[in-house]
Structure formats: C-alpha cells, structure tokens
Amino acid sequence: MADERTERHFADGQAPPDQIGSRVLRKEDHRLLTGKGRFGSDVDRSRMLHVRVVRSSVAAGTITAIRTEEARAVAGVVDVVTAADLPGDLRIPVRLLVQGVDLSEHLQPVLARDTVRYVGEPVAVVVAEDAYAAEDGAELVDVEVEPDDVFLDARTAPADRIAADFTLGYGDVDAAFDAAAHVVECRFDIGRHTAVPLEPRALVVDYLPGSGDLEIFGATKVPVFNRQVLAGLLEVDPESIRMHAVDAGGGFGVRGEFYPEDFLVPWLARRLRCSLSWVEDRAEHLVAVNHSREQSHQIGVALDDNGFILALRDDIWHDNGAYVRTHGIIVPELTVAMLPGPYRVPAYSGRVHVALTNKTPCGTYRAPGRFEGTTVREQLFDQVAAEIGVDRVELRRRNLLRRDELPHRREINTLGTDMVLDSGDYPGLLERALARARELQWPELVEAARAEGRRVGLGVSMFLEKSGLGPSDTADVEVTGSGRIRVHSGGTSLGQGIETVLAQVVADEFRVDTDLVDVINGDTLLQPYGTGSWASRSTVVAGNAVSGAGKQVVARMLEIASRVLEVSPDDLEVGRGQVQVRGVLDRALSFRDVWRDTQPGSAWLRPEESAGLSARFRFNIEHMTYPYGAHICVVEVDPDTGGVQVLKYLVAYEVGRAVNPTLVEGQLRGGVAQGVGGALLEQFSYDESGQPQATTFMDYLMPTASEVPDVELIVCEDAPADTNALGVRGAGEGGLTGAGAAVASAVSAALDQPSMSALPLTPSRLLQCLRDEAGTHARAANA
C-alpha cells in the first residue's frame, strides 16, 4: 500500500520539493478535526474508578481534624485518603534548579498534612465508581482548620517567607547612576494570571494487575522527567511505568508539569489495584494549576546626555504563591536575566525577592519572565522618552544592539547556560515593523482619530526571546516494513503542530513527502530519553535530533543498498522514495526492499550486524538561541467607560528559519490573544482572607474572538541561528512577549500619559487615571 502511494507520489519522476519551509497541512488535523483525537479523558478502561481531590477552602491555617466517615458512607465511594495514609512526607521536587538556591524547605507536599497554605491545596482524595459519586463524597469530607494569618503581598512578606533573594548583573551600576545625566525610575506591577488551556488537565492510570506496572495517559509535556519523579516517590523502577503523552487542548507551560495529582492518582491505582481516571474541572483548574506573572518592579535607568543607556537596575518582588513547584525559581531568574533585552546595557543589576504568599503556587506560563520583564522595561523606556524629551522609537533605535555588535556576551548565566546573544539585526527588524505600520497608514489613522477627539494611541515594544534550551534531546528514526518512516521523539504535542514540523524535517532527509512519515511523541517506552516540549525548544532541539537520526538511517540504507546493487554508497542517493544510483534512476531499491534486506536471515546482513533500519541520535546544544521581535498596536480608550479596544496589531518576529510558516503564524496569533488577555482582562484577585475571586469564567475573563484583534505578521528569516544546523529559532512565545508592553504603550499614548503603572489595564483603573488627569488640569487652571 505504502509503495503504491510512494509510486504515485513520484510518478512524474520528480523528487518532492523541500518540506522544510513549506506550508504543509498539519498531520494532526485530520484526526483532530474529525473527532478522532485522543485526549486524556478519552482513554477508558474497564471498571475504571474516578478520583476527586478535596481542596482546602481556607488560605492559611492548621489542620485540626479531617473527618472522612460521611464521605465513605456515600454509595459508590470506594476509598478516601488523607496525608495520614501516605507512605511518608512526600514532596514534589524541582525540575530545574538554578542559581544554586536550595528550595527543599518550600516544596509542595502531595497532600497537606498539618497546615494548609492556599485555597485549592489538596487535603484529601476520594475514589468512587463515577465522577458524580466522587464529587458527592468529596463534599462530605470535613476538613477542620484553625485559621492563621494570611500573607498576600510579596512586597511586605516577612523574611521567613522569602524563598530566594538573588541578584544578577555586571558592571558598576552605582557609579553609572552617580555619573548619569538622566536617571528615570518607575514602579510597575504585573497582575497574576496564567495559561488557561481549553482542556483542563486529565490523567488516566491503567493498572496492570499481573506486574503492578502502570500505564499513564495525559501527562503531556515532560513525560520522561515525570516518570522519573513518580518512580522516585513510589519507590519503583522507572521502567515499570509507561507514560503516554496524548493529544492536549493546549499546554502553554502549565499542563504536564508534576503536580500533586500526578502522584496521587498513580499511587491510588497501586493502592486499589485498579485503573483510575481523574479529570480536572474548570473551577479546580483555576485554583490548582500553576499561576504566573505576579510581580512588582521598582526599575530605574541611567542615561547620558544623548539618551544612551549607562546602566539599568531593577528590584523585583516576585509572588510565587504558597510553595515552590517544579519550575523552582526559573520565572524570577528569567525575569532578571532577560530584562536588559535587545539593548546595549553597559552595567546592569537585577535583584529579585521570591516571596511565598497564601495563593496558588506559580510556575511558567508561555514567555515566562520575558512577558513581565519586557513590559516593565519598555514602560520604563516610554517614561524615559517623556522625561528627557526624545521620541519613543528614537530612544530605542539609539540603544538597540547593532548588527555588528553581535554576537554579544552578557555576563549573566541563566537556566545554567551562559548568555551569548547570537547573530541578528535588531534595529533592522524594528525598521521593518515600523515601515509596515506606515504602509498600513496606522500613524494617519491615529492622527485622524485624535483630531476627532478620540482617545487613540499607537504603541511599540521591542523584545528579546530565548529558545532552544539544551543540553540535549534524543530521537529515534526507523524505516518500517512497509517502507514508511517512523519517528519516536521526545517532543510532545500540545497543539503546536510538532508532529508536522518533525515530519517535515525527517521528510527532507529521506527526500519524501510528510505523508510517508509517522511521528510518535512522548511515549516513554518508545523514547526513554526525550526531554519534552517547553521553552520554545522542540523545533530547535527535537528537530535537530530527528534530523540527525534521519541522516544516520539514510546512511545505513545507502550502505545496505550498496551491497545489494554492488555500487559504492557514494554513488547512491535517496530520492523518489527509493535508494537509487545517482543518474541511473531505474537502478534502485524501494525503502521496503532495503528494509527486507536488513531483516534477520537476509543474505545482505553481515554476521552479528544488527537487523533493521533504525537509529537513535542525541543532539547537543550548548547555548540558547535568541529570537527577537517587535510589536506595534493601535488602541482606543473609551473615556466614559474606561474600556480598551485593540484596533490594530502587528508582530514582527525573527525565527531564523520557518520550518512551516503557517505554524509560525499560528503560534504568533495565539500568543497575541493571550498577551491581550494578560494586558487587559485576565486576573486572579484575592480578598483579604485569601479567597480567590476569579474561580469561574464569569470572573476570570479570557479574551474572546471579539476582544482579539486581527494580527498583521512579519515572519522574518533574516538571521538563521548559528547554534544549530537547521538554523531555526523557537517561535512559540514571541507573539506574547511584547504584547503587555505594546498595549500599555498604546494606552498610555491614547491617554497622553508618559507610561502606565500596572497590568491588567482595567476600565476602572483607566477611568481613575482619566479622573486624576482631569483633577490635575482643573488644579492647573485654578492656579
């Protein structure tokens, strides 16, 4: 069958065009659009039981009693467990340790034992025959808590609530500030919000009674790491656990990290010797999943007479919620490390206080640290422009690192790697973006609207991203018995299209169409060394791993075929779905023929030579690669309601090489939607007793199609990354990184303010701003 298809493909005698760079349709879409995707809660097992987590309804306190009798009496309830039933004081370890900070005291227990620290913290678990009975039982678990004082403000956190306090930087900042012609400072706060994927988390654990082994479906992100952690906590062999990353309705950083449920559900499956399903509901999701972003910055910059930066310093209070979770302190670390961005900053000091508060613990959310840092830095620059009387864009032009200044080494270490900004043309990209905005006549649009008295403004932000975090990833590539190509990668499919991208990369190695390639992601049995999908790294790291493995299989095919065809491997090539003699197209073997010649018993196989056509390749990368971009937008503020409408939006982003431009565009558009949400709508607020106020979609406002603007895109391929052979830079986050800054910049322009002071820019906040302004004018008029 496959051969037929192959032949059809190549009937015209042409090799297929390069797959890399083409707008190949997504391989995953047929299955997803015809309802055949397999998500966590689609997995069903016979006599599977259902899990419901009982969560603390108090933000801080001492547990004095947990009564489970009533819950146990509910029809259908099978088991109720609390911390007392656990084998010990189990805490979830940090996945990424940085800056040598010991966080072991602050790790989250899998179930609260003596104290609770946030509303939503797991305190007990109910297992029942169906999800309804489980919820009935959970309601009747009586948790008695003696309330304690609640801490909700990172800035005033006492010393014992500071999990980490560190400074990154270089150069003599104090001297620079002392000598500066201008010093500008401001405070800026970023609101607490996070990734809210359409599909909440889900886990199905299949218990295999004979061996006690577990198969786990749904931990889509870093399955190999999660397996390691789970095996450690359960004290079993990692090989006895098989994780399957399944389809996922969005990840954005929060899905697939190791949460309490990722221990509790498998542990209960072993305890009860049966298969279990846990499906998070939205109300749980909004208090249980990692929150992100909440920071308060006191930032300052020193400049010379000509508006050139001499030094930058920032003092950051990072609200990490109640515990330190798997991400450790990488969000605050990335915030400080990436804060100088694409600019020439001769001296820099960024200090961050990581405070623990009585709120949901935090982790990464798409563009972690960069959304926060970019927003604050760019707002500071807008403030500078106003104070020293320079045009906002001109100020940036002066200070962006020029092409000839790259690569640029910053004396900062982040995520365990040295920071070397690779090739690029930052000012060039800014000019391209501005030129496009002029071509679209956005400046005229703003002018015309303002002439009518409308509050319209244009905002610009520049940002630096990071991607392709190593140290490595591993992939297996195999030619199968029907002549197809199969990839076992460590990437995971979170909706970003990684199956398609990896298929394109491999297809080019074999000179075939992506239809001939099957990509299986995130199965720990098939790929025990995969490092998962996060941090805009998969196309870079998994992509290069797959490319390397593909090259090795092709080489082996040529070698085997050379024995059969009796020509030197150097005279052979792959093309038209076969191995052929260069220039003599009819002297060829199909992939299936070559496969057959590698099977045990084949005369072409040498003694003790392994059978089959497969290779495992580990790709190593030392430094990250740094994509960069600009956002430009036009907004209108309604001065009577404070409402903001985003009228126009543009993203220009350098990706080195777009493996699939359509997918890059999709990534950027999705990022803008989330960025607009974070800038204008989304916020987890708490009342003074630590009760979360946004626990449904009535109060946690996700942007909808009506609030998200059309996005004009410039996907640049002007600066291929020199850190990897494909030349690719990650494209996953740049749609989001500059959005808070651009929207804030546009709103401040619309309101004739130098800069804003906090996100989200809520209507009541903006009306207050307008009222203050009116008050100032009135006072000025009276004076």
Next chain:
Amino acid sequence: MKPASFEYHRAHDVAEVVELLVELGDDAKIIAGGQSLAPMMNFRLARPSALVDVNPVSGLDYIRREGDLLRIGAMTRHRDVEISRDPEVHDGFAVLPRAARWIGHYPIRCRGTVGGSMAHSDPTAEWCLLALLHDASVVVQGPRGQRTVPVAEWFTGFLTTSGEYDEMVVETQFARPRAYGALTEYARRRGDFAISAVGVAFDKVDNRLTDVSVVLGGVAGVPVRATEAEAMLEGSPATPETWVAASRNAAASVNPPSDLNGDGDYRRQLVETLMQRAFVEALAEGARR
C-alpha cells in the same frame, strides 16, 4: 462541577407542571432553557431535589400585541424576540428586540427563555430591566389558579421574586408603549452580563420629553427606577443639557457595591455615561422610524 443527584420529570402542559411542583414540594425546580440553572447546579450552588422540564410544554412561545400590551409567552427564547420584526407588534416596544441582542452569546439566546429570565431575576438581566422600564406584569399559574403580579412587586431581592415554588411563570406583559426607547450597557467583554445597564423610554411632544421612565441595572440587588431623574426629565426639552443633568442625578441616587469590575464610584460613572448614551440612541432610533 458535577451536579448533586436529582430526579427528572417532563411536563407537557402547564397543569401538569403545577401538579408536579405541588407533588414534589419546594425543593423541586422548573428547568426551562437551563442557561442559569444548569451552571448553578454544576457549581452546586443550586441543588434541587427534582427538575421539572417545561420544554415539552407547547403554546407558551409567542409574542402577541393586544392594545397597549405586548405579551410574551414564558417559553419564548431570547433569540425569537431578537429577530422578531413585526412593526405592528413592536410599535412602542422597539427597544425589546434591540436589547435582546445584549443577552449572552448566540447559543445562550437560542436556549434561554424570557420566562426563565423573569423567574431567575438577575439584577442586570435585560428582561428584568425592560420589564421595569415598561411597567410589565408577570403572569403566574399555580394550584390556586392564575395571578398577575405587577413588576414592582415581582422582584423582592437578589435572585428572588414573589413567585411561589408551586407557580410557573407563563407570560410577561409589557405595557406603556412609547415612541422612544433604548437599553445601553457596558461589560468588559461582548456577551457578558452588564456591569451596569440603563434603560430609558419616553415620548416626545413639542420637543419636550413626556412619559419618561429610567431604569438602572447592576447598581443594587434588583433593577431600580431613577424616580428623581424621571421627574427632572418629565416635560423638559429634549436636549443634552436635560439628560446630562438627569444622568448626574441618577448616578448620585445609587450606592452600588464594589466588586472585581470596579468600585461604587466606577459604577456610578458608568450609570451617568450609559444614561446619556441611552437618550442619544433612543432619539436616533426613534427618528429612523
């Protein structure tokens, strides 16, 4: 977000509904469009012991004009009013279909019912505001027969009405047709419940406002009338000065609670803005016909 267990009954006419409600007692509830009740049950904020599904009841989806009354059957969906265009029917009530488009999103408007909205009585619900604006009456049927409750006596507090557990809303009768009407509101996203809303209705004689009603939503537990502002407007010239002054008065007359969307001052400012916009819209729409 799974509801607590409940019994489910289907009723085929109003008599059967009432019979079931009597039999099942005051823990039972009618379910109509389910667009308010189902989410509340999923959050377990409502836990009725039994549901009486009134969707099979026929003959309650209509929009009828009788003299000065516009009668809307309880099972009429929001969407049906939104797309109804018969000028004979809507003369003097043109604000109704225009306002219906503010209710939630398309799928919600296709399911949610006018009767359900009156029974649910959310203080920013469009039907509740329009009912107050047009001196409506709610017709309910129970074991003691039918009664007609003037809207002023219908809303008794946040999400509560003077309807009894064994009564079904069968109709809402809108009264006092006026040539000019508008309902304006503000929410942070399209389709959300309004943070605040203002409805106005009036006639115009010799460029003076007459028969003026002003209702405010989202400022208290129930929709309220701005009676002082109404008095200021009555007989005044139809000019911006008039409604600017009256909207200040209306805003000052309320003491809205603070919430995630803003403090009381913010809502007061919204009331002022929305009321001015309502007059502008009402006059513009009135002039178009």
